[in-house]
Amino acid sequence: MSTYAAAKLVAAREIKVKLRDKTFLFSTVFFLLFAVASTVLPALLSGGASTVAVADAATAARLSDAGLEVRAVADDAAAEKLVRDGSADAAVVAGPAVLAMEDSPDDVVRALSDSPPVRLLDPDAVDPFLAFAVPFALAFVFFFTSLLFGLSIAQSVTEEKQTRVVEILVSSVPTRALLAGKVAALTLLSFIQVGLIAIVALTGARLAGADRGLLHLLQPAIGWFLAFFVIGFIMLAAIWAGVGALAGRQEDLNGVSQPVQMAVMLPFFAVIFLGDNDAAMRVLSYIPFSAPVAMPVRLFNGDAAAWEPPLALLIMAVTALLLLVVGSRVYAGSLLRTNGKTSWAVAWRTKASI
Amino acid sequence: MSLNVDGVSRSFDGRQVLKDVSFKVAGGRLTGFVGANGAGKTTTMRIILGVLAPDSGTVTWQDAPLTRDGRQRFGYMPEERGLYPKMSVTDQVVYLGQLHGMSRPAALKRTAELLERLGLGERGGDKLEKLSLGNQQRAQVAAAMVHDPDVLVLDEPFSGLDPLAVETVLEVLRERAAAGAPVLFSSHQLDLVERLCDDLVIIADGTIRAAGDRASLRASHSLPRYRLLVGSDAGWIRDQPGVTLLELDGPEAIFELSAAADDQELLRSALARGPVHAFGPVVPSLTEIFREVIR
Numbered sequence: 207m208s209t210y211a212a213a214k215l216v217a218a219r220e221i222k223v224k225l226r227d228k229t230f231l232f233s234t235v236f237f238l239l240f241a242v243a244s245t246v247l248p249a250l251l252s253g254g255a256s257t258v259a260v261a262d263a264a265t266a267a268r269l270s271d272a273g274l275e276v277r278a279v280a281d282d283a284a285a286e287k288l289v290r291d292g293s294a295d296a297a298v299v300a301g302p303a304v305l306a307m308e309d310s311p312d313d314v315v316r317a318l319s320d321s322p323p324v325r326l327l328d329p330d331a332v333d334p335f336l337a338f339a340v341p342f343a344l345a346f347v348f349f350f351t352s353l354l355f356g357l358s359i360a361q362s363v364t365e366e367k368q369t370r371v372v373e374i375l376v377s378s379v380p381t382r383a384l385l386a387g388k389v390a391a392l393t394l395l396s397f398i399q400v401g402l403i404a405i406v407a408l409t410g411a412r413l414a415g416a417d418r419g420l421l422h423l424l425q426p427a428i429g430w431f432l433a434f435f436v437i438g439f440i441m442l443a444a445i446w447a448g449v450g451a452l453a454g455r456q457e458d459l460n461g462v463s464q465p466v467q468m469a470v471m472l473p474f475f476a477v478i479f480l481g482d483n484d485a486a487m488r489v490l491s492y493i494p495f496s497a498p499v500a501m502p503v504r505l506f507n508g509d510a511a512a513w514e515p516p517l518a519l520l521i522m523a524v525t526a527l528l529l530l531v532v533g534s535r536v537y538a539g540s541l542l543r544t545n546g547k548t549s550w551a552v553a554w555r556t557k558a559s560i
Numbered sequence: 561m562s563l564n565v566d567g568v569s570r571s572f573d574g575r576q577v578l579k580d581v582s583f584k585v586a587g588g589r590l591t592g593f594v595g596a597n598g599a600g601k602t603t604t605m606r607i608i609l610g611v612l613a614p615d616s617g618t619v620t621w622q623d624a625p626l627t628r629d630g631r632q633r634f635g636y637m638p639e640e641r642g643l644y645p646k647m648s649v650t651d652q653v654v655y656l657g658q659l660h661g662m663s664r665p666a667a668l669k670r671t672a673e674l675l676e677r678l679g680l681g682e683r684g685g686d687k688l689e690k691l692s693l694g695n696q697q698r699a700q701v702a703a704a705m706v707h708d709p710d711v712l713v714l715d716e717p718f719s720g721l722d723p724l725a726v727e728t729v730l731e732v733l734r735e736r737a738a739a740g741a742p743v744l745f746s747s748h749q750l751d752l753v754e755r756l757c758d759d760l761v762i763i764a765d766g767t768i769r770a771a772g773d774r775a776s777l778r779a780s781h782s783l784p785r786y787r788l789l790v791g792s793d794a795g796w797i798r799d800q801p802g803v804t805l806l807e808l809d810g811p812e813a814i815f816e817l818s819a820a821a822d823d824q825e826l827l828r829s830a831l832a833r834g835p836v837h838a839f840g841p842v843v844p845s846l847t848e849i850f851r852e853v854i855r
Contacts, residue, residue, distance in 0.1 A: 207632065207661045215658050223647065370642030374703065377609040377636050378659045380628070542611055 209386070212379035216387025217394075220362065224395055233354055234399050237347065241403045244343060245410035256295035256311055259285040265298050265318075272317035336420065341481050341503040344431055347403055348499050349474040352439055355396040356446040356466065357459075359388055363450030363537070364459050372541055381538045389443040393436065400435050404428045427506035430515050434498035437519060441494060441526035442466060444533025451540040452548045462547065469495050477503065484509065492518050494525040561587030561622060563711055563742045568607055568617030577603050579766045581617070585711075585742040585759075590733060592757030593746040594850060600766040601746040602639050605715050608744075609636045621711065632660055635709030635736075637700050639716055643688050649675065649699045650684035653706050660707035667706060674702040679728055694725050701729050705736065712736055714745040718752055730756055754846035764854035781849045782841060786823065788813045789838035790830055800826060814842065 257275045285297035296311040366372040453459040473496030480486040490500035504510040540553035563585040570578040606612040657667030678698040762770040794813040802821025807814040
C-alpha cells in the first residue's frame with residue numbers, strides 16, 4: 207500500500223473519531239455562538255431609531271427624512287402626553303422645543319439643527335471599540351483553536367503509544383504516513399472550524415447592519431487570517447505530534463508540551479498587550495508564531511502595505527517546513543521508545559527503525 | 561515457508577538484551593516462545609515485526625530479507641492489550657484490516673466472521689473499553705488476524721484468558737497454522753505451552769537455550785530417571801546397585817539409575833518381591849526442561 211493511501215486511511219479515522227468527540231463539538235458550537243454574539247449583539251443593543259411625537263407637519267417630514275420614527279399627533283399637549291406615558295422617546299413642540307424624559311435625544315436635536323459639513327481625513331480609522339475587539343477576537347480564536355487541535359494531535363499520538371496500538375500500525379504502514387494522516391486530518395478540521403467562525407462572523411456583521419466601511423476592513427483581515435491560520439497550524443502540528451510521542455503517557459503530556467503551549471500562548475498575550483504599539487506590532491507581524499494574529503490586525507487597522515502579508519506568509523511557510531522536519535524526526539525517533547519519557551535530544555538522535 | 565531469525569543482537573543503553581539469537585519458525589506449526597520476564601521475548605518479537613531494528617543479525621521470510629510489503633502480510637499482537645479504547649471493536653478491526661491492504665468491504669466481512677468465531681459477535685458495536693479484559697484480548701486476536709496473515713506473531717496471547725477462551729483462541733490459531741502460516745507465540749505459562757505448541761524455543765538472558773520440536777526436546781533432555789510402583793513398601797530399592805533414590809512414598813519410588821546398572825535386572829528383582837503396577841522412565845515436564853536449560 208502506498209504511503210498516500212495509508213495516510214488517507216489514518217486521516218479518515220482521525221476525522222471520524224474527532225467528529226464524535228464531545229469536546230470538539232462543544233468547542234465548535236461555543237465559538238459559533240461567540241461569533242454571532244460578538245457581531246450581532248452590539249448592533250442590536252445600540253437600539254433602533256427614536257420615536258418622536260410631533261404635531262407640526264413640516265417638522266414631521268424633516269424628522270422622518272432623518273430616519274426617525276414619527277408619530278403624528280393633534281397638538282402639543284397630546285405629544286407631551288405620549289412622551290410621559292412612554293409611547294414616544296421624544297416630542298417636538300412649538301418653539302420649536304424638544305421634550306424628553308431623562309436623556310437629551312441627540313438624534314432628534316441633530317435632525318433639527320444645521321450641522322457644518324464634515325470631511326474625514328482618515329476615513330479608514332476604526333472605531334476604538336472595534337480596534338480592541340477585532341484583534342482580541344482573532345487572537346482568541348487562533349489561540350484556542352490552535353491549542354485545542356494541537357493538543358488533540360498530541361493526545362492521539364500519546365494514546366497510540368500508550369496502548370501500543372502504534373506497534374501494530376508501524377509494523378504495517380510507514381511512520382510518515384501516520385504523521386501525515388494525523389496532521390492533515392486535524393489541519394482540515396481546525397480550518398473548517400475557523401472558516402465557519404469567519405463566515406458566521408461576517409454574515410452576522412452584515413445582517414446586523416454593520417456599515418460598509420467596517421466590512422471593507424474586516425474582509426481582507428479575515429481572509430488573510432485564514433491563510434495565516436492554516437500555515438501557522440501546520441507549522442506547529444508536527445511539533446505537537448513529536449511532543450505526543452515524547453510523552454508516552456497522557457499524564458506526562460502537559461509537562462512535555464509546555465514549550466509548545468508557550469509558543470502559542472506568548473504571541474496571544476503579546477498581540478493583546480502590544481496591540482497599540484505600532485513598532486512592536488510590525489515586528490510581531492513577521493515573527494512566524496505571532497504573525498497569524500498580528501498581520502491581520504495590522505491589515506484591519508490599515509497599517510500594513512499590500513506586500514507585507516505575502517512576505518510574512520512566506521517566512522512562516524519556510525519556518526513551517528523546518529519545524530515539520532524537526533517534528534517528524536522527533537516523532538519517529540521517540541514513537542517506539544517504550545520506557546517512559548524521551549528527551550528531545552535522544553529522540554533526535556535515535557535512528558528510526560524502519 | 562519458514563521465518564528465520566539469524567544471529568540477532570540488540571542492546572539498550574549499553575545493556576545487551578539479545579545475544580546472537582537464532583531460531584526458525586516453521587510454516588504450518590505452532591511455535592511456543594518461552595522465557596522468564598525480561599529474557600528478551602518481546603524484544604525479539606518487535607525485531608521480527610520491524611518495530612525495532614536489530615544492532616546486528618537478520619530476519620528472513622521464505623529465504624529473503626523482510627521488506628515492508630512482506631511485513632504487511634504479518635499479523636502481530638503486541639504485549640500490552642493495545643487497541644483504541646474509545647473506538648468500537650468492529651471499527652478498529654476493520655481499520656487495521658484496511659491498513660494491512662484490505663478493501664473496506666472485505667475487511668468488514670472478515671471482521672464479522674472473526675468476531676463471531678471468537679465469541680464477540682454481539683459486541684462488535686461496543687467501545688473496546690466497555691469489554692472485559694478477556695474479551696478485549698479476543699478483540700486483539702481478531703485485530704492480528706483480520707487480514708489472514710502469512711505469518712502470525714503473538715506476544716502473550718493466552719495470559720488472562722479463561723480455559724474456554726484459551727480453547728477458542730487456540731482453535732483460530734491452529735486454523736491459521738493449518739493454512740501453512742508459521743505461528744509464533746510467547747508465554748510464560750509453561751504448562752499451557754507444553755499442551756499447545758508443536759515446536760519450542762526457550763530463551764534466557766537474551767540467548768536461545770533450546771529449540772526444536774516438543775517430543776525431541778523432551779527426549780534429549782530426558783534424565784536417567786525412573787518411576788516404580790509396587791504392591792507394598794518400595795523401601796528396599798535404596799539398597800539396589802546403581803540406584804540413587806530421589807523420592808519415596810510408600811509403594812512409589814522415583815530414582816536415578818547409573819549408566820552401568822541394568823533397568824531390566826531391577827525390574828526382575830521388583831517382580832520377585834511382589835506385584836509391579838508401573839515401571840518406566842520419567843519424561844521431564846517442560847517446567848523441568850526449562851529449569852535445566854536456563855541454569
